[in-house]
Amino acid sequence: MNSLHTSPVRRRRLGVATAAAGLLATLLMAGPAAATPDPGDTAAARTEVSAAQRAEATAAIRSGEVPGVDEIVQSDNITHLANVPKDALKGLNTDLAFQGKYAFAGNYDGFRIFDIGNPRSPKTVAQVLCPGSQNDISVSGDLLFLSTDSSRSDNSCTSTTQPATEKSSWEGMKVFDISDKRNPKYVAAVETACGSHTHTLVPERKNVYVYVSSYSPSEAFPDCRPPHDGISVIKVPRNAPEKAAVVNFPVLFPDGGNPGAPQNPGVSKTTGCHDITVLPSKDLAAGACMGDGLLFSIKDPENPKIIDRVQDNVNFAFWHSATFNRTTDKVVFTDELGGGGAATCNEEIGPKRGANGIYDIAGRGDHRKLVFRSYFKIDRPQADTEVCVAHNGSIIPVEGRDLMVQAWYQGGVSVWDFTDSSKPKEIGYFERGPVSTDAVTTAGPWSAYYYNGYIYSNDIAKGFDVLKLDDRRTDPAKRVRLDELNVQTQPEYFDR
Numbered sequence: 001m002n003s004l005h006t007s008p009v010r011r012r013r014l015g016v017a018t019a020a021a022g023l024l025a026t027l028l029m030a031g032p033a034a035a036t037p038d039p040g041d042t043a044a045a046r047t048e049v050s051a052a053q054r055a056e057a058t059a060a061i062r063s064g065e066v067p068g069v070d071e072i073v074q075s076d077n078i079t080h081l082a083n084v085p086k087d088a089l090k091g092l093n094t095d096l097a098f099q100g101k102y103a104f105a106g107n108y109d110g111f112r113i114f115d116i117g118n119p120r121s122p123k124t125v126a127q128v129l130c131p132g133s134q135n136d137i138s139v140s141g142d143l144l145f146l147s148t149d150s151s152r153s154d155n156s157c158t159s160t161t162q163p164a165t166e167k168s169s170w171e172g173m174k175v176f177d178i179s180d181k182r183n184p185k186y187v188a189a190v191e192t193a194c195g196s197h198t199h200t201l202v203p204e205r206k207n208v209y210v211y212v213s214s215y216s217p218s219e220a221f222p223d224c225r226p227p228h229d230g231i232s233v234i235k236v237p238r239n240a241p242e243k244a245a246v247v248n249f250p251v252l253f254p255d256g257g258n259p260g261a262p263q264n265p266g267v268s269k270t271t272g273c274h275d276i277t278v279l280p281s282k283d284l285a286a287g288a289c290m291g292d293g294l295l296f297s298i299k300d301p302e303n304p305k306i307i308d309r310v311q312d313n314v315n316f317a318f319w320h321s322a323t324f325n326r327t328t329d330k331v332v333f334t335d336e337l338g339g340g341g342a343a344t345c346n347e348e349i350g351p352k353r354g355a356n357g358i359y360d361i362a363g364r365g366d367h368r369k370l371v372f373r374s375y376f377k378i379d380r381p382q383a384d385t386e387v388c389v390a391h392n393g394s395i396i397p398v399e400g401r402d403l404m405v406q407a408w409y410q411g412g413v414s415v416w417d418f419t420d421s422s423k424p425k426e427i428g429y430f431e432r433g434p435v436s437t438d439a440v441t442t443a444g445p446w447s448a449y450y451y452n453g454y455i456y457s458n459d460i461a462k463g464f465d466v467l468k469l470d471d472r473r474t475d476p477a478k479r480v481r482l483d484e485l486n487v488q489t490q491p492e493y494f495d496r
Contacts (some may be wrong), residue, residue: 006046009174014092019149033440047341047440049385056399057383057437066383067433074430077471078415081120081454081479086102087112088127089194092442093458096197096391097139097484100453102181104144105458106137110157111146112464113181119454119466125181130157130174136198138486140208144184145240147196149214155189164224171195173212173234175241188244192232194224200285200488202301206442209301210234215272215290228272229253233302247303258291264313267291274336275321279328281492285333286322293319293333295361310370315352321392324490330421332404333357334390343440345411351377356390356406373421376412380426382435386410392447397415397480397493401473403427405455408432414448415459415469427474430457430467451479451485 049057060066067073071082086093091108098104102125109425110130115123124438132148138343139145151169152159162169173196175188176365181491196213202209216224231252236244257270271290278298285304287294295308337354344354355377359370382388386409391415393406402419412431435441443461455467480493 010365011361023196023346033210041065044286046436046442049438053384054437055170057385057434060381060397060436061433061478062384065381066386068436069433070435071433073433074328074467075428077428077469078413078430078455079468080465080469081468082122082466083463084114084122084124086213087124089129091131091133091465092446092447092460094134094460095136096447096449096456096458096487097144098449099139100303100483102453103456103464104137104139105464106135108133108135111135111137111144113178113184115458116454116466119468122464124464126184128157128176131159132171132174132185133134134197136196136467138199138201138488139178139484140201140203140486141238142177142179143208143236143238144178145199145201145210146174146176146379147199147212148174149195149197157186171246173199173210175236175244178191183243188236188241190234190244190246190303192230192246193249194228194272196232198275200278200279200486201486202298203489204301206238208236208238210236211276211278211304213273213276213284213287215355224271226269226271227253227256229257229270231273231276236301241467249336250304252287252289252294252296252304252306253292257289258311264291265312266310266317268318274319277322277324277488277490279490279492282328284328286324286333288319288322288333290319293322293357295331295368295454299467305366307368308370310372311322311358312372314486315355315375316357317353320390323393323395323404323487325418326395326397326399329361330363330402331359332418333359334406336389336391338387338389340389340391340409341387341440341442343382343384343386343388343410345365345378345380345382345386346384347449348382351375351379354389354422356417358424360421372426376416376418376424378408378414378426378429380411380431382411383437383438385437386434387440387442387444392449392487394449394485394487394491395490396450396469396474396477398474398476399494403474403477405448405450405469406459407448409442409446409460410444413445413455413467415455415471415474417473428469428471430465432462434458435461445488449485450477452481479484
């Protein structure tokens with residue numbers, strides 16, 4: 001473990017300015033790496049800045065407006081319990097999933113399994129080398145699912161990067177058997193159109209449906225050229241995962257989706273979805289799809305049906321993810337302004353761009369509508385060398401309140417309250433200071449999720465963090481226990 005300290009920092013607030021069954025992954029136990037991760041799957045994480053930007057970052061630290069380089073600060077109601085640095089997997093850390101006493105952490109080079117039975121001292125159970133950005137991760141029963149969103153030479157865990165123009169290129173979904181947590185086995189692969197940037201599980205007793213979100217970044221990718229106007233639906237039999245296959249590609253944007261620029265300057269053209277969150281108990285889903293936000297029915301999981309669709313062509317650049325509140329009458333959409341590679345938490349950008357959009361869900365059944373209420377963005381200033389963006393978070397389950405914990409890259413971890421949709425407010429935070437004052441660096445929490453009494457965060461650069469939240473407003477959540485959590489498959493926290 002790293003020795004950690006905190007120190008007070010004066011903060012001003014920002015103003016309104018298919019594989020053969022049994023195919024094995026490369027398994028790395030804790031300790032020195034037995035194989036070399038593929039550097040082609042680690043996104044560029046450092047961009048040199050101008051002298052003026054360096055001076056701004058240094059001045060912000062000296063004035064106490066932001067923490068010092070790598071300095072840890074937090075609100076009084078949050079305690080940093082543990083940090084586990086990267087080990088064998090050297091790529092960018094990504095998403096998290098949970099099952100029992102285990103946490104599963106994605107990384108551009110594969111995934112890592114932690115024993116979190118003692119949250120103050122997480123232990124590495126296994127590290128699996130299987131390169132393929134982003135390695136978005138989820139679990140259900142004895143199965144683990146991993147997204148591959150980069151052009152690979154084949155579907156194995158020893159594949160290498162290659163141009164997408166190659167006919168042999170592969171990208172899509174990988175499936176592992178995790179019945180033995182110390183020895184995961186790669187059992188199936190399914191190629192999907194445009195790969196798999198993220199995915200969402202719709203679990204049933206005999207099968208797991210996987211909604212694969214992917215999008216076309218440009219005309220340069222021959223297998224991803226617009227119109228890429230839907231999602232891949234994969235059906236995975238629990239007892240025979242090697243038979244996993246795409247069963248549908250429902251079109252979500254029959255009109256082509258948001259056209260983006262020049263009609264809507266600064267807004268992403270919709271050529272697919274970035275992320276989908278489902279609420280199986282309500283047969284409901286919310287999609288964050290580049291230039292569009294969706295509400296749809298998943299009563300028939302193989303054939304999702306659009307209920308409503310919204311756009312924000314003034315302040316939203318890229319619809320990134322979605323989270324329902326506990327009573328399913330609100331949904332929070334995030335805007336990944338700058339694509340997760342820019343400093344957007346500053347006065348130049350302001351409080352409405354690169355923010356969360358809070359929408360009420362009005363009406364009933366197929367007549368429900370998404371109604372915009374307000375924006376929420378952290379108002380803790382960040383240096384111009386800090387990549388800061390609204391990213392993955394989860395509900396903190398407290399009856400009578402709408403509370404959420406959320407990752408903001410180098411903006412840290414934010415705990416906030418949107419019980420009043422029109423007046424959201426931050427009630428706690430944890431963050432590190434800039435990684436550097438010489439370059440814009442991709443770092444900070446990719447995901448921050450509440451699970452069985454603790455907040456777990458996967459920091460892109462610094463590793464796996466565990467936080468304890470002690471606050472009368474959130475304390476009732478400690479009584480809520482889950483056997484499994486994939487945040488994009490939201491559970492019904494309370495019986496109704």
